[in-house]
Every structure is written in C-alpha cells, then in structure tokens.
Amino acid sequence: MAKVEMTVNGRSVAADVEDRTLLVEFLREGRNLTGTHVGCDTSQCGACVVHVDGKAVKSCTMLAAQASGSEVTTIEGLAGNGALHPMQEAFRDNHGLQCGFCTPGMIMSAVDMVNRLGPKLDEATIRSELEGNICRCTGYHNIVKSIAAGAKTMGKGMKKAAE
Amino acid sequence: MGVEGIGARVLRKEDKRFITGKGRYTDDHNVQGQHYAVFVRSPHAYAKIKKINIKNAMKMPGIVGIFDGKQLTGDGIGNIICGWMVHSKDGSPMNMGAWSALATEYVRYVGDAVAVVVGETLAQAQAAAEAVDVDYKVLKGVVSAEEAMASGAPQLHPEAANNIIFDWEIGDEAATDAAFESAANVVEIDIRNNRLVPNPMEPRAALAQYDAAEDHFTLHTTSQNPHVARLVLSAFYQVAPENKLRVIAPDVGGGFGAKIYIYPEEIVCLWAAKKAGVEAIKWTADRGEAFLTDAHGRDHVSKARMAFDANNKIVGLKVETLANLGAYMSLFSSSVPTYLYATLLSGQYNIPNIHANVKTVYTNTVPVDAYRGAGRPEATYLVERMMTTAARQLGIDPAELRRTNFVREFPHQTPVIMCYDAGDFDASLDAAMKASDYANFGKRKAKSEKKGMMRGIGMSCYIEACGIAPSAAVGSLGAGVGLWESAEVRVNPVGTVEVLTGSHSHGQGHETTFAQLVSDRFGLPSENIQIVHGDTDKVQFGMGTYGSRSGAVGMSAIEKALDKVEAKAKKIAAHMLEAAEGDIEIKDGEVSVKGTDKKLGWHEVCLGAYTGHNLPEGMEPGLKEGAFYDPTNFTFPAGCYICEVEIDPNTGVTSIEQFVAADDFGKIINPMIVEGQVHGGLAQGIGQALMENATYDADGQLLAASYMDYQMPRAADLPNFQVSTTETLCPGNPLGIKGCGEAGAIGSPPAVINAITDALGHNELAMPATPQNVWAAVQAGGMKDAAE
Numbered sequence: 001m002a003k004v005e006m007t008v009n010g011r012s013v014a015a016d017v018e019d020r021t022l023l024v025e026f027l028r029e030g031r032n033l034t035g036t037h038v039g040c041d042t043s044q045c046g047a048c049v050v051h052v053d054g055k056a057v058k059s060c061t062m063l064a065a066q067a068s069g070s071e072v073t074t075i076e077g078l079a080g081n082g083a084l085h086p087m088q089e090a091f092r093d094n095h096g097l098q099c100g101f102c103t104p105g106m107i108m109s110a111v112d113m114v115n116r117l118g119p120k121l122d123e124a125t126i127r128s129e130l131e132g133n134i135c136r137c138t139g140y141h142n143i144v145k146s147i148a149a150g151a152k153t154m155g156k157g158m159k160k161a162a163e
Numbered sequence: 164m165g166v167e168g169i170g171a172r173v174l175r176k177e178d179k180r181f182i183t184g185k186g187r188y189t190d191d192h193n194v195q196g197q198h199y200a201v202f203v204r205s206p207h208a209y210a211k212i213k214k215i216n217i218k219n220a221m222k223m224p225g226i227v228g229i230f231d232g233k234q235l236t237g238d239g240i241g242n243i244i245c246g247w248m249v250h251s252k253d254g255s256p257m258n259m260g261a262w263s264a265l266a267t268e269y270v271r272y273v274g275d276a277v278a279v280v281v282g283e284t285l286a287q288a289q290a291a292a293e294a295v296d297v298d299y300k301v302l303k304g305v306v307s308a309e310e311a312m313a314s315g316a317p318q319l320h321p322e323a324a325n326n327i328i329f330d331w332e333i334g335d336e337a338a339t340d341a342a343f344e345s346a347a348n349v350v351e352i353d354i355r356n357n358r359l360v361p362n363p364m365e366p367r368a369a370l371a372q373y374d375a376a377e378d379h380f381t382l383h384t385t386s387q388n389p390h391v392a393r394l395v396l397s398a399f400y401q402v403a404p405e406n407k408l409r410v411i412a413p414d415v416g417g418g419f420g421a422k423i424y425i426y427p428e429e430i431v432c433l434w435a436a437k438k439a440g441v442e443a444i445k446w447t448a449d450r451g452e453a454f455l456t457d458a459h460g461r462d463h464v465s466k467a468r469m470a471f472d473a474n475n476k477i478v479g480l481k482v483e484t485l486a487n488l489g490a491y492m493s494l495f496s497s498s499v500p501t502y503l504y505a506t507l508l509s510g511q512y513n514i515p516n517i518h519a520n521v522k523t524v525y526t527n528t529v530p531v532d533a534y535r536g537a538g539r540p541e542a543t544y545l546v547e548r549m550m551t552t553a554a555r556q557l558g559i560d561p562a563e564l565r566r567t568n569f570v571r572e573f574p575h576q577t578p579v580i581m582c583y584d585a586g587d588f589d590a591s592l593d594a595a596m597k598a599s600d601y602a603n604f605g606k607r608k609a610k611s612e613k614k615g616m617m618r619g620i621g622m623s624c625y626i627e628a629c630g631i632a633p634s635a636a637v638g639s640l641g642a643g644v645g646l647w648e649s650a651e652v653r654v655n656p657v658g659t660v661e662v663l664t665g666s667h668s669h670g671q672g673h674e675t676t677f678a679q680l681v682s683d684r685f686g687l688p689s690e691n692i693q694i695v696h697g698d699t700d701k702v703q704f705g706m707g708t709y710g711s712r713s714g715a716v717g718m719s720a721i722e723k724a725l726d727k728v729e730a731k732a733k734k735i736a737a738h739m740l741e742a743a744e745g746d747i748e749i750k751d752g753e754v755s756v757k758g759t760d761k762k763l764g765w766h767e768v769c770l771g772a773y774t775g776h777n778l779p780e781g782m783e784p785g786l787k788e789g790a791f792y793d794p795t796n797f798t799f800p801a802g803c804y805i806c807e808v809e810i811d812p813n814t815g816v817t818s819i820e821q822f823v824a825a826d827d828f829g830k831i832i833n834p835m836i837v838e839g840q841v842h843g844g845l846a847q848g849i850g851q852a853l854m855e856n857a858t859y860d861a862d863g864q865l866l867a868a869s870y871m872d873y874q875m876p877r878a879a880d881l882p883n884f885q886v887s888t889t890e891t892l893c894p895g896n897p898l899g900i901k902g903c904g905e906a907g908a909i910g911s912p913p914a915v916i917n918a919i920t921d922a923l924g925h926n927e928l929a930m931p932a933t934p935q936n937v938w939a940a941v942q943a944g945g946m947k948d949a950a951e
C-alpha cells in the first residue's frame with residue numbers, strides 16, 4: 001500500500017492505495033471524478049488527460065503514488081463554480097464534440113497546448129499537437145476550430161492579466 | 164423558422180455536461196454491492212475445450228463465482244441469434260450455427276469467452292481469471308473467406324457445410340447475361356473491401372443489477388437500442404421476462420453500429436449476478452477486448468463486370484461477392500451483405516440489368532456485422548471504382564461517364580428492389596466540381612510534378628438507403644423486427660414539454676435537434692423542452708438508432724405526435740376563446756384567434772387541459788399524445804465527393820490536399836450537426852481508404868488489436884473538409900428528411916482510391932492505401948512504364 005497526498009481541483013486529499021493504483025483509477029474510483037475517461041490500454045487515445053502541476057499528463061500512464069505531492073486538475077476543476085473555461089466554451093460554440101467521450105481529454109490537452117505554445121496556434125500546429133488524442137466522432141475538423149477559437153480567447157485573457 | 168426552430172444552427176443542449184466532465188456513461192455508474200466480471204477468453208482461433216479447471220482460481224481472495232458455458236446453457240439461457248432470415252438461391256434457409264454466450268464445446272475465434280470470473284474487486288477477478296486453467300485441443304482454423312470455402316477446409320459449424328452460410332442472389336441473371344453478349348465494351352474489376360474495427364471511443368460496458376426480493380434486473384449498458392436489447396434478452400436469451408428487466412443506455416460514447424448488438428457479456432453479467440447471489444456485476448471492456456469482441460465491419464471480396472453500349476450507356480452489371488461473417492452470425496449480419504448491399508448496386512445510374520451473387524461464410528475471426536454504412540459502403544466502393552475504371556478504359560472523363568448514365572426521372576425503379584423517390588445527381592456533381600476547382604486540377608498537378616510529387620483527383624457519386632423500413636417490406640425480406648419508431652409528447656400543466664423517443668443518441672445531438680421540432684411547432688424556447696431517451700422504464704417501446712434513421716423515422720414519429728397535441732390544444736383553445744377551431748393559431752408561445760386580438764398564453768391552454776374545468780363536451784383531460792411512425796419507403800441520401808491527393812513517390816505517403824463533399828440529405832433540421840456528422844463519416848471513410856485494416860495472421864491471431872497496430876485517423880492525417888449541401892426533399896416523410904449519419908463513410912473510400920489510382924496511372928492498388936501499398940504500387944507503375 002502507498003500513502004498518497006495530493007491536491008485535486010484545489011482540495012487536498014489523502015488516501016492509502018494499492019501500489020499499482022493508476023492516477024486515473026484514483027480519480028475515477030477514489031474521488032468519483034468520472035469526467036476523466038479511459039479509452040485505451042496503450043496510452044494512445046488521450047481520453048484520460050489531466051493536468052499534474054500544470055502540465056498535461058495521461059492519467060492512465062501515471063501511478064497515483066507518482067502524483068503524490070502534486071496539484072492535479074481534472075476537467076471538473078478546470079473552471080469550477082458553474083463557470084466555463086474559454087476552451088470549454090469554444091468546444092461548445094464550435095460543435096467540437098459529438099459523443100463527448102474524448103472531449104475532457106481534448107480540452108485538457110488543448111489548454112496545455114496554449115499554455116506551452118501561446119494563443120496563436122495555426123491549423124497545422126494544432127493538428128500535429130493532437131497526436132496523442134483520438135476522436136472517432138468529429139473527424140477533428142471542429143475540434144481544430146474549437147482549439148483555435150479557445151486559444152484566441154485565452155490569449156485575450158492572458159493579455160488582460162499582463163496589463 | 165424561429166431562432167431555435169427547424170433549420171437553425173442551434174448549439175447543443177447536451178454539451179454543457181460533456182464539456183464539464185458531467186457526462187454519465189455506463190462505467191461512470193457504480194452501485195452498492197457491486198462486483199466485477201472478468202472473462203476468460205480463448206487464446207486460440209479454433210479449439211476444442213477439453214477441461215476447465217477452476218479449483219485454484221476459486222480459492223483466490225474475493226472470488227464469489229466462476230461459471231462456464233455448460234452452466235449457462237444448463238440454466239436455459241438461449242443461444243445468440245441472427246435476427247434476419249436470408250434464403251439461399253435454392254430456397255433453403257441460411258445455415259446458422261449455434262452461438263452460446265459462453266463457449267461450451269468449441270472456441271471459434273481468439274477472444275471467444277469460455278468462462279466468467281466474478282470477484283469483489285476488479286483486480287481480484289483479473290488475478291483469478293489468469294488462474295483459470297483451460298485445457299484446449301488446438302485445431303487448425305481458417306481466416307479468409309476464400310480459404311473457408313476451399314475443399315478440405317476445417318468445418319466450423321455442423322449446420323454449415325463447407326462453411327457456407329448462404330448462397331444468395333438478386334436480379335435477373337439471364338437478362339443480365341444477354342445484355343453482356345450484345346455489349347460494345349465490358350470492364351472488369353477485382354476488389355477487396357478491407358475489414359474494419361468500429362472503435363467507438365467508449366468501450367462497451369455493462370452494469371447488471373439483480374434485486375432478489377423483486378426478482379428484477381436492471382442493466383446499464385452501452386447500447387444504441389435499449390428496447391431491442393431488452394426484447395432480445397427476454398424473448399430469445401431467456402434472461403428474464405421483459406417486465407422484470409429494465410435496460411438503461413445512459414450517455415453512450417459513440418456507436419457506429421458496434422453497439423446495436425446484444426453481446427455475450429451483457430447476457431452473462433445478468434445471469435451471473437443472480438447465479439452468484441450478488442447485487443450487481445460490472446464489466447467494462449478494455450481496448451484490447453474491444454478489438455477482439457466488438458463486431459467488425461466490411462470484409463468483402465468481389466469481382467464485378469460492367470457492360471456498356473457504343474454510347475457509353477451502361478447495359479448490365481454482374482457482381483460476385485464473398486463476405487466473411489466471422490465465427491458466428493451476429494444480430495443483423497445476414498442483412499448487411501445482401502439487402503443493405505446488393506440493393507444499392509445500381510448507384511446513381513440507369514442500369515437496366517443487374518445480377519449479384521453473394522456467398523457468406525464462417526471463418527475463425529470476430530463476427531462481422533453492420534458498421535457505419537453497413538453494406539452501402541461496400542456497394543458504393545464497387546460501383547464508384549468501377550465507374551472511374553471504366554471511364555479510363557473507355558477514354559472519357561469520369562464526370563462525363565457518370566452524367567451519361569445518371570438517373571434523372573423519379574420515381575426510379577432499379578432492377579434490385581430499390582425505388583429511388585427523389586434526387587438531383589447533376590446538382591451535387593456540379594457543386595462538388597465547382598468547390599474543388601476541378602477544372603484547374605491540371606495546373607495543380609503540374610506544380611506537384613515540378614516538386615517531384617505525384618498528384619491525383621478522384622470522385623465518387625454515391626447513393627444510399629436510410630431510415631431502414633417500411634416494416635412490412637423488411638419483414639418480407641426476412642427481418643425479424645419492424646423498423647418503425649415511436650414517440651410520446653408530454654405537455655406538462657405549465658406548458659413545458661417532454662418528448663419521449665424510441666431513438667437513442669450516442670453523439671448525434673438528439674436532445675437538441677428533436678427539441679427544435681417542438682420549438683418550431685409551438686414557438687417555445689428550447690430550455691422548456693426535454694428529450695427523454697434510453698431507458699425502458701421511462702420510454703415506450705422503440706427501435707433505437709442505426710442506419711441513419713433517427714431523423715427520417717424517429718423525428719417523423721415526433722411530428723405525428725406533435726400533430727395530435729396541436730390538434731387537441733387547438734380544440735381546447737377554441738373552446739376557451741369561443742372561436743372556431745380552424746381559426747386558432749399557435750405561434751411564439753401564444754394561442755390566438757386569427758385576425759383578432761383574442762389570445763391565451765400556451766401555458767394557459769396547457770393548464771386548462773389539466774384542470775379540466777372548461778373543456779369541450781366529452782373531451783378527456785390532459786395533453787399527452789403518442790405516435791408510431793412506419794415509413795412508406797427507404798430514404799435516399801446522395802451526393803458527390805471529390806478528393807485530391809499528393810503522393811510522395813519515395814515514401815508512398817499520401818496526403819489529402821482537399822476533400823469536397825456535396826450532399827443531398829433532404830430537409831436539414833440543424834446544419835451545424837449535419838456538417839459534424841459528415842465530418843465524422845468522412846474521417847472514418849478516409850481511415851478505411853488510407854490506414855485502417857483488421858489483419859489476422861494465418862493462425863487467426865488479430866494482428867491489429869491495439870491503437871499501436873490498428874491505425875486510427877489522427878488529426879494530422881486529415882484535412883479540413885469542404886462540405887456543402889444541395890436539397891431535394893424526401894417525399895416519403897412529413898419533414899422531407901433523408902438522413903446524414905453514414906453518408907461520409909459510404910461515399911469517401913472510392914473518392915480517395917480513385918484519386919490515388921489517378922496519380923498512379925494504374926489500378927493495381929489494394930485498400931487501405933498505406934504508404935507501403937502505395938509505394939509498391941508506384942514501383943509497379945514504374946516497371947510497367949519501363950516495360951511498355
């Protein structure tokens with residue numbers, strides 16, 4: 001058993017878990033945060049992406065114990081208080097989702113993309129950066145549009161914050 | 164149209180929960196007393212089960228039961244059936260082999276379930292499943308359809324001699340042969356339609372609850388058609404009577420056909436919950452299991468010949484197809500390569516004589532059934548590759564050959580059952596050629612060639628059949644069910660509305676589009692409208708969602724129910740306002756007498772219906788109406804797709820430079836959602852054309868059983884799509900809808916392959932056109948040139 005302590009969506013949590021517990025299992029089963037999904041077993045689909053200390057991580061490929069001491073943000077904690085993060089809004093406004101299963105991971109990856117590369121993202125960059133996220137429904141067309149739009153809005157926010 | 168009515172780009176009501184992580188898929192549900200099921204699966208393609216030893220596994224911690232196929236059949240659980248009877252050309256019924264949800268004597272594909280382990284935790288059940296010791300006598304199996312029919316091939320089911328399930332035909336063979344004899348030109352092609360794995364991103368799952376006090380089951384499951392699941396689980400598999408079984412399909416993460424069928428796992432979890440005496444059992448497939456057990460799609464091998472007269476008019480088409488149905492007959496497997504395939508072989512063309520022969524066979528592979536398009540992609544691939552090949556051989560432009568043969572008068576009876584009701588094939592071809600700047604392709608090609616790249620352009624003019632129905636017609640063709648749809652419109656006393664639909668949404672946005680119908684009718688804001696679906700306890704019996712039927716059939720049922728609600732509301736309002744019924748108008752949430760200022764709020768009329776204080780003589784109180792809608796014909800979406808590719812001859816890598824779609828879906832309720840459906844369909848069709856391939860080795864091991872081996876299209880593999888629509892209304896349903904869910908997957912593969920073969924300058928290319936295949940084809944082309 002391993003003792004893990006971390007902050008999840010701003011709340012500190014502590015638990016004893018089996019050593020082999022994956023971060024995604026800890027979130028879904030232990031914390032009932034079922035917005036983080038599991039779509040594969042080979043670390044390829046990205047349905048499970050969360051942020052660990054501000055960076056996108058595939059939570060199916062990290063042990064809960066490895067995340068101990070970290071700050072974890074899931075899709076449920078991205079905006080909070082019933083508000084929407086600009087990237088969430090952009091996905092809705094641009095029909096960037098259909099069945100919604102890949103969506104939490106897409107949004108978490110998209111936010112990370114903007115954090116790393118800035119708000120000016122061209123189509124080719126978005127497409128190549130989505131290498132680790134699979135969607136079977138949308139053909140990516142509207143996901144790419146959503147991310148470009150969400151990045152733009154995030155950029156305005158960043159600029160405002162800087163002023 | 165109002166801002167939220169028919170034709171408006173209304174943003175989706177369901178999105179809020181999905182973008183905030185509050186979607187509730189089957190695996191997100193957990194209940195008190197939940198145990199976990201893990202299946203022991205065959206590692207062999209074909210073997211006899213000698214002995215199953217569970218002694219050690221049973222002793223492991225947390226294990227409450229391990230059950231096998233003998234126990235399952237011993238408890239009277241019925242075999243899994245195919246629900247569509249097809250007869251061979253000699254009149255004999257199809258040869259259906261027995262399929263038990265847990266194998267009893269033989270295993271017939273890698274992944275075939277042999278036993279189920281029920282444990283307190285998933286980890287405990289997994290560990291015990293590893294410890295179940297199955298003693299197999301491994302047998303030599305068979306993987307491809309051609310080999311399965313060869314003499315001396317292993318025999319998989321005693322019911323099916325030579326592994327042939329049926330040998331079926333359609334059309335007039337003698338007349339077709341005669342047409343070939345007098346033909347000026349005959350064009351031949353041999354093609355293979357590659358086997359695919361549907362891969363909805365949410366893996367299949369089941370949560371089976373058993374309430375011993377009530378002897379009642381509740382099943383949460385990843386289903387496109389929960390009522391059909393309940394019916395089949397009850398009537399055929401004898402799991403529980405329908406009134407003792409509630410099936411809930413909550414949020415479902417994509418289906419594409421793979422979630423139509425009732426699989427062994429749902430049956431076993433329900434049965435095992437009662438047998439093990441536990442309150443609930445959960446099973447969720449991992450992706451590997453999904454590859455090994457979700458019904459696969461396509462897998463046809465065909466030979467086709469098309470005959471032309473001296474004016475390039477088609478005079479006949481002859482097709483021979485061999486379809487691999489896998490190890491067992493899945494629920495609709497027999498209809499896919501027959502009535503959903505060969506009936507579309509006329510394409511968009513006047514073809515006076517068609518004959519098709521389809522043989523289906525068993526092999527030691529995953530069962531094959533409907534996957535997005537189901538039969539229609541196979542037909543379109545054949546016809547549209549044929550048209551382009553023929554144009555090249557006849558030395559005319561591919562668009563020209565198509566125009567020479569287009570159907571232009573409707574209704575048009577084809578020689579293969581279908582009667583096309585409406586369409587304008589020139590319009591979509593014109594739109595696609597214009598959007599793709601087809602005329603200037605030569606300039607773009609020259610530019611590519613300057614860079615040392617090859618460039619090609621290809622088109623595909625598809626037609627398909629949706630809204631699968633009418634019930635009487637499909638019944639006469641062998642369907643075991645009717646294919647109507649149901650709806651109930653419940654107006655509440657305060658005027659808000661609930662629509663209970665038999666359709667099921669697993670990404671299609673029904674909660675939005677169905678509400679648009681109500682908005683349109685009464686001028687109500689969409690937040691006052693709730694769409695209820697996916698729960699057999701809440702919704703009346705319905706047929707579910709597949710075959711692009713929720714628009715044409717599901718929405719038609721809602722329209723019918725709305726007609727009844729409107730009629731009753733008008734009667735009540737006329738009575739309350741002391742006016743003639745015919746003068747009542749319902750608009751923008753108000754009920755008024757035309758040409759006067761007399762009016763009531765919609766909510767006042769609704770309240771009046773429920774107080775019953777002032778109703779017309781003899782009228783029952785309340786405002787709630789139901790309807791069943793059975794269509795009069797299939798609907799026929801059609802369109803034209805144009806694909807332009809650039810190929811690097813050194814690597815064989817194909818890049819899609821542009822993809823243009825011009826579709827005619829009839830009336831469109833929400834263009835934003837329709838475009839999304841096309842994008843998704845195109846991605847799957849382009850995936851089939853360029854990369855997806857469920858390959859087996861000679862021993863029946865699925866080589867492509869993970870996302871590392873089965874190439875799913877990623878964002879960087881696809882271009883932005885240029886989609887547009889033209890419109891001819893479908894005369895067969897009240898809204899004029901044709902359906903849009905599958906067109907993209909149906910029409911796109913031949914456009915891509917026609918583009919690549921155009922670049923190559925020859926036709927020797929297998930699908931999928933992977934870099935390896937294309938590179939080999941480039942080399943073969945070079946050798947051909949050298950030899951000439």
Ligand code: FES
Pocket residue numbers: 037038039040041042043044045046047048049058059060061
């Ligand atoms: S579940 Fe983590 S990458 Fe697929």
Ligand code: FES
Pocket residue numbers: 096097098099100101102103134135136137138364416417670
């Ligand atoms: S929206 Fe269904 S997988 Fe992306």
